[in-house]
Amino acid sequence: MGLDMTRAFNFSAGPAAIPTEVLERAQKELLNWNGYGCSVMELGHRTPDFQGILDKTEANLRKLLKIPDTYKVLFMHGGASHQFSMVPMNFLAPEETANYLEMDHWSRMCIKEAQRFGNIHLQQGIRTNSEGLMELVPENEWQLDEKGKYLHFTSNETIVGVQFQEDPHTFSGKLVSDMCSDILSRPIDIEKYALIYAGAQKNIGPSGMTVVIVREDLFESFHTERVPSLFQYPYVSEKGSMPNTPPSFGIYFAGMVFEWLLENGGVEQMYKRNLEKAHLLYDYVDQSNFYHSPVAKGSRSFMNVAIQMKDRTHEERFLHEARENHLIALKGHKTFGGLRASIYNAMSLDGVKSLIRFMEQFERNVT
Amino acid sequence: MGLDMTRAFNFSAGPAAIPTEVLERAQKELLNWNGYGCSVMELGHRTPDFQGILDKTEANLRKLLKIPDTYKVLFMHGGASHQFSMVPMNFLAPEETANYLEMDHWSRMCIKEAQRFGNIHLQQGIRTNSEGLMELVPENEWQLDEKGKYLHFTSNETIVGVQFQEDPHTFSGKLVSDMCSDILSRPIDIEKYALIYAGAQKNIGPSGMTVVIVREDLFESFHTERVPSLFQYPYVSEKGSMPNTPPSFGIYFAGMVFEWLLENGGVEQMYKRNLEKAHLLYDYVDQSNFYHSPVAKGSRSFMNVAIQMKDRTHEERFLHEARENHLIALKGHKTFGGLRASIYNAMSLDGVKSLIRFMEQFERNVT
Ligand SMILES: Cc1ncc(COP(=O)(O)O)c(C=O)c1O
Ligand SMILES: Cc1ncc(COP(=O)(O)O)c(C=O)c1O
Ligand SMILES: [Mg+2]
Ligand SMILES: [Mg+2]
Ligand SMILES: [Mg+2]
Ligand SMILES: [Mg+2]
Numbered sequence: 001m002g003l004d005m006t007r008a009f010n011f012s013a014g015p016a017a018i019p020t021e022v023l024e025r026a027q028k029e030l031l032n033w034n035g036y037g038c039s040v041m042e043l044g045h046r047t048p049d050f051q052g053i054l055d056k057t058e059a060n061l062r063k064l065l066k067i068p069d070t071y072k073v074l075f076m077h078g079g080a081s082h083q084f085s086m087v088p089m090n091f092l093a094p095e096e097t098a099n100y101l102e103m104d105h106w107s108r109m110c111i112k113e114a115q116r117f118g119n120i121h122l123q124q125g126i127r128t129n130s131e132g133l134m135e136l137v138p139e140n141e142w143q144l145d146e147k148g149k150y151l152h153f154t155s156n157e158t159i160v161g162v163q164f165q166e167d168p169h170t171f172s173g174k175l176v177s178d179m180c181s182d183i184l185s186r187p188i189d190i191e192k193y194a195l196i197y198a199g200a201q202k203n204i205g206p207s208g209m210t211v212v213i214v215r216e217d218l219f220e221s222f223h224t225e226r227v228p229s230l231f232q233y234p235y236v237s238e239k240g241s242m243p244n245t246p247p248s249f250g251i252y253f254a255g256m257v258f259e260w261l262l263e264n265g266g267v268e269q270m271y272k273r274n275l276e277k278a279h280l281l282y283d284y285v286d287q288s289n290f291y292h293s294p295v296a297k298g299s300r301s302f303m304n305v306a307i308q309m310k311d312r313t314h315e316e317r318f319l320h321e322a323r324e325n326h327l328i329a330l331k332g333h334k335t336f337g338g339l340r341a342s343i344y345n346a347m348s349l350d351g352v353k354s355l356i357r358f359m360e361q362f363e364r365n366v367t
Numbered sequence: 368m369g370l371d372m373t374r375a376f377n378f379s380a381g382p383a384a385i386p387t388e389v390l391e392r393a394q395k396e397l398l399n400w401n402g403y404g405c406s407v408m409e410l411g412h413r414t415p416d417f418q419g420i421l422d423k424t425e426a427n428l429r430k431l432l433k434i435p436d437t438y439k440v441l442f443m444h445g446g447a448s449h450q451f452s453m454v455p456m457n458f459l460a461p462e463e464t465a466n467y468l469e470m471d472h473w474s475r476m477c478i479k480e481a482q483r484f485g486n487i488h489l490q491q492g493i494r495t496n497s498e499g500l501m502e503l504v505p506e507n508e509w510q511l512d513e514k515g516k517y518l519h520f521t522s523n524e525t526i527v528g529v530q531f532q533e534d535p536h537t538f539s540g541k542l543v544s545d546m547c548s549d550i551l552s553r554p555i556d557i558e559k560y561a562l563i564y565a566g567a568q569k570n571i572g573p574s575g576m577t578v579v580i581v582r583e584d585l586f587e588s589f590h591t592e593r594v595p596s597l598f599q600y601p602y603v604s605e606k607g608s609m610p611n612t613p614p615s616f617g618i619y620f621a622g623m624v625f626e627w628l629l630e631n632g633g634v635e636q637m638y639k640r641n642l643e644k645a646h647l648l649y650d651y652v653d654q655s656n657f658y659h660s661p662v663a664k665g666s667r668s669f670m671n672v673a674i675q676m677k678d679r680t681h682e683e684r685f686l687h688e689a690r691e692n693h694l695i696a697l698k699g700h701k702t703f704g705g706l707r708a709s710i711y712n713a714m715s716l717d718g719v720k721s722l723i724r725f726m727e728q729f730e731r732n733v734t
Contacts, residue, residue: 008404012411015615020398023406027397031390037375037693039390041573041620044379044696077445077575078597081611085595113596201612206408208444208575208614228452228598229480230445244448245568247575247614248382253408326404329411 009351012329013158013304014181015201017346022256041249045242053248054241057255064258064267067190067213074212074233075241075251080106080180080199083210084113086231087176087195090222091149092118099144099171101125101153104160105335110152110178121145125153126162126299134162135296139170150174150194156182156301158202159333160294161340163301167192174218182303183211184261185345186271194218195233202303203344205253261345270345277343277352278302284356290363294338308338314366315339321365325358327351376718379696380525380671381548382568384713389623408616412609420615421608424622431625431634434557434580441579441600442608442618447473447547447566450577451480453598454543454562457589458516459485466511466538468492468520471527472702477519477545488512492520493529493666501529502663506537517541517561523549523668525569526700527661528707530668534559541585549670550578551628552712553638561585562600569670570711572620628712637712644710644719645669651723657730661705675705681733682706688732692725694718 010017033040036049043050058073067073076082092098097119100111103126114120123142129135144151151171156163158181167189168175174194183198190196195214201207212233219234229235229243236243261270282300285291285307294306309315315331318339322330332338343352377384400407403416410417425440434440443449459465464486467478470493481487490509496502511518518538523530525548534556535542541561550565557563562581568574579600586601596602596610603610628637649667652658652674661673676682682698685706689697699705710719 006399006404010405010409012405012409014612015409015411017409018406023398027394030394030397031387032373037373037695038377038379039385042377042379042382042384044382045574046701047696077449079444079611082444082595082597085597089595116593116595199612206614206616207412207612208617226483226593228449228456228483230449230452231595244446245381245566245574247573247617249573249616250575250614328404329414334413 008323008326008328009347009354010328011341011343011347011355013202013333013340013342014199015207016203016342016344018205018253019257019260019346022253022260025256026253040252043248045245045248050248053252053255054246057251057258060255060258060262061211064184064261065188065190065213070216071190072214072216072233072237074214074236075246075254076210076212076236077208077230077247078210079201079207080178080197080210081109081113082231083178083197083212084110085117086233087152087197088114088117089227089231090224090233091176093223095119097121097145097148099123099148099151101151103154103162104157105333106157106159106178106180107154110154114152121148126157126160129296131296133296134160134294135299136162136164139168142170144171146172148173150176152176152178154178154180156180156303158304158342159336161301161304161306162295162299163303165298181342181344182301184267184270185274185303187267200250200254202342203257205257206250209247209250209254211254273349274302274343274345277347277349278305280349281305281341281343281352281356284359288359288363290367291359303342303344305341305343306332306336306338307341312337317366318362321362322358325354327355327358375690375693375695376714376721377695378708378710378714378722380569380700380707380709381566382574383570383709383711385572385620386624386627386713389620389627392623393620407619410615412612412615417615420619420622421613424618424625427622427625427629428578431551431628432555432557432580437583438557439581439583439600439604441581441603442613442621443577443579443603444575444597444614445577446568446574447545447564447577448476448480449598450545450564450579451477452484453600454519454564455481455484456594456598457591457600458543460590462486464488464512464515466490466515466518466540468518470521470529471524472700473524473526473545473547474521477521481519488515493524493527496663498663500663501527501661502666503529503531506535509537511538513539515540517543519543519545521545523547523670525671525709526703528668528671528673529662529666530670532665548709548711549668551634551637552641552670554634567617567621569709570624572624573617576614576617576621578621640716641669641710641712644714644716645672647716648672648708648710648719648723651726655726655730657734658726670709670711672708672710673699673703673705674708679704684733685729688729689725692721694722694725
């Protein structure tokens with residue numbers, strides 16, 4: 001079929017697929033937003049027009065995630081990796097300690113950064129079981145520093161496809177979570193958290209923006225003297241997410257994605273559909289002798305499905321033929337290898353069914 | 368005419384106008400870039416495809432500004448305000464001093480931030496002359512700390528419309544410049560500088576990205592132990608501007624703007640056209656008894672033209688009627704008031720002529 005398809009099924013882990021309807025709307029208004037004679041990206045951020053976009057975007061996110069008024073919602077520059085340093089810089093005084101669950105790549109990056117700014121108590125969160133499969137370390141085996149200021153965990157490890165199936169509940173202190181790759185894919189009980197952050201490029205919009213949800217009453221305990229203004233949560237909050245020119249086009253996109261979510265049944269409906277997509281794919285992989293999942297049941301991500309073939313020499317051909325079938329970005333992360341299907345909110349059930357059909361056909365062709 | 372115009376002449380100071388041709392191209396490829404079946408904003412940043420976009424964008428910027436190989440070009444998250452802290456955090460050890468020229472709003476924000484991270488020696492760079500006009504303090508009146516690690520100055524003060532007419536040349540140390548609002552509007556002798564930075568949202572592309580041009584041999588002298596990784600110039604450089612997911616859609620836009628500049632004669636041609644636009648407007652304002660410039664000749668910006676009317680009660684009507692004539696975003700910054708026409712590269716000579724025609728007509732109507 002070649003490369004002239006219009007919209008492929010895009011399984012990229014991030015930057016990831018955006019709903020086609022959202023892109024179509026953006027396309028329509030790209031040169032002339034709302035009859036103003038310019039694009040949203042050409043609109044001054046101090047205009048009432050842009051403020052309206054920002055306000056509505058925040059209101060819709062609050063509605064989707066049922067965020068209580070006691071929490072601030074911040075739209076910040078940069079990626080989740082910026083939060084890796086911001087969290088300890090704000091929460092920790094020089095000699096204080098925080099707990100970090102060590103999972104895979106992303107939590108390790110996060111820990112390395114936190115270690116610059118405080119004492120980090122590590123707890124292993126992931127391990128290989130007796131069958132060689134990745135699994136979560138059960139919470140009753142954790143040994144945390146109960147006096148630690150917070151417990152940081154990555155709710156979904158994008159690269160290996162391991163996801164917490166429930167919120168941690170034994171730590172008596174504050175919970176902080178990197179929810180990059182599963183925010184808005186499922187309901188969250190916000191009140192269990194001190195702070196949640198997520199880079200935009202999976203379930204929110206284009207990269208270059210990060211959403212932070214933070215309990216406002218914590219602000220007075222933050223340590224910010226030697227912290228750049230734009231890295232101080234209280235300052236960014238006081239300035240209504242606009243201490244400087246915000247990533248305005250990203251905010252506008254997030255706003256459109258949030259409207260799309262509301263129009264499609266909100267997070268509850270997405271969650272149902274996401275579980276359906278994931279079960280379909282895992283069930284197929286499990287029954288197949290050709291493909292398998294490297295992750296144990298009970299630890300599997302419903303957002304990033306890692307898939308391996310017994311014979312790894314097939315990978316290149318798989319990716320090539322998948323692309324010819326309009327199925328793109330199925331290559332696993334370079335540190336983990338194999339295949340990976342990221343099936344965020346924007347991936348339809350049809351997309352997953354097409355992938356399974358292709359996998360069946362590929363197996364038949366090579367065996 | 369109402370609000371149903373297609374493209375207005377947009378005089379916004381930032382986020383500012385993007386060339387219409389660039390937006391049209393982006394519109395065309397928004398759902399399907401290069402036949403890949405997805406948007407650039409849905410493309411993994413570790414793909415060869417995105418790397419190609421980034422490489423070409425950098426190469427074209429190097430060509431436009433004749434950037435020597437001894438300089439690194441970084442595309443960074445966030446705005447110029449992030450650089451306000453990054454510069455001192457990287458350049459200064461705890462007790463070291465730097466010189467800052469105090470101009471108007473932006474340099475003051477920059478100084479406030481720098482003071483967190485080092486000793487700041489201030490030199491006034493702007494003043495009101497005997498006729499009540501803003502002017503640059505001549506360089507021979509400056510008193511700098513010659514042992515200061517660098518001299519920071521804002522080449523063009525966007526809000527008041529005051530611009531350096533030549534590079535500072537008496538300081539024997541390193542020059543660092545905030546060129547947010549005049550980068551790419553004129554040739555720059557890069558080798559005079561240790562570091563140049565500019566937020567994208569004037570002459571480069573959408574907000575949320577900042578370009579940094581920095582002398583590589585300085586890296587080894589930087590102090591980065593307690594600096595977040597993403598704020599360390601050497602680290603961002605080592606990672607080829609991708610220590611984490613970059614603002615990929617912004618980089619893609621910058622790339623298209625750079626191509627547009629090259630197709631339109633490059634920075635040399637832009638400079639000629641920018642001077643022509645500015646002279647036309649200032650000449651008109653000077654000869655008029657109704658409008659005047661608050662900036663002395665010899666200090667005037669050719670990017671941001673501040674304009675005042677004797678009777679300030681006309682401002683609201685001016686802005687309203689201008690919009691009806693497809694001339695938008697002419698309101699001065701809230702801290703300075705009056706009118707302001709930002710005439711960056713994307714503003715055509717036609718746009719400036721239309722503005723002048725409207726100003727003439729407005730004067731006739733109200734007097
Ligand atoms: C779970 C998780 N955390 C952090 C990151 C880093 O995000 P960013 O590249 O926006 O800094 C990612 C990126 O994919 C991720 O998946
Ligand atoms: C000269 C100058 N410096 C700095 C800034 C701040 O840039 P940002 O909003 O991207 O942080 C601006 C913004 O308009 C500016 O004009
Ligand atoms: Mg990624
Ligand atoms: Mg199997
Ligand atoms: Mg501005
Ligand atoms: Mg006059």
